[in-house]
Amino acid sequence: MKRPEPIQIVKQRRDAALAALIEGVPYIQFMGIGFERRGDELTGILHFDDKLIGNMMLPALHGGATAAFLEVTATITLSWAMIWDDLERGDLQDLTPQTLPRLPKTIDFTVDYLRSGLPRDAYARARINRKGRRYASVHVEGWQDNRERLHAQATGHFLMPTRPTVGNG
């Protein structure tokens, strides 16, 4: 039986792939969105900044910023799931933003605003309800102080990027 890989090698490979996925997208940097990883599970973090404010009286996060954060979390989680098997098999070496597979495209996205976004960090996790060869359906939940008290949730459909076909596809 093959010996398990040393932990440092596994972590380095996964973290480097995730970093390449995120660093390549200017809008993710613009929004100040980061990701934390536990195994294959990702949590998106929207780091609070004054430029995310959309209501100065309350104050509250802009609904558009919340929508964007959930959509980015959905897209990255889907891309991550798409490359995970290849990554673990060692088929994806030296990933850079230039050599990564193309990102899925959003077909539609519906955001449900449950509470106003407070002027502090927000978190989000996406669940892939279905991932086919061409289409995927993803649900995302966003929260701030309390995991059980969502400030927003969303559902979206995505068009998967065409990948090199194996055999007859």
Next chain:
Amino acid sequence: MDTTDEKAQRVRASMEALPHCKALGLEMTDIGGGQAVMRMPYNPSLVGDPATGVIAGGAVSALMDSCGGAAVMCHPKAVASTATLDLRIDYMRAATPGQAITTRAVCHHITRSVAFVRAEAFDDDASTPVAVANGAFTVEMQS
């Protein structure tokens, strides 16, 4: 559209002052009577797909949400403020890199509690929208 309307001018000023709208470079090009038109100039830092230079869907969401909110606030029956209850966006095609995206939002129905909005977004090609949106917004009671 009555652009000299005081309410419209107030909405324009408050929308353009919002930090997130400023960060995205949003400009209000027309407002009044429950309709708003907003423009988002092309900006490389808003790119969502580095391989093509296409603007991120999230930035388009923020543009359409802002424009929808402005349409509600300038409706004759509306009040000072509003918040989005839900917003669905269909992305029909990629916006052409290098071109601004313009959204027109219409508040087509309003009750004492809810305002309904439709919006369309275009780049330089006005024949087919980049995205369309439907949303419901709250109607805050005037205090």
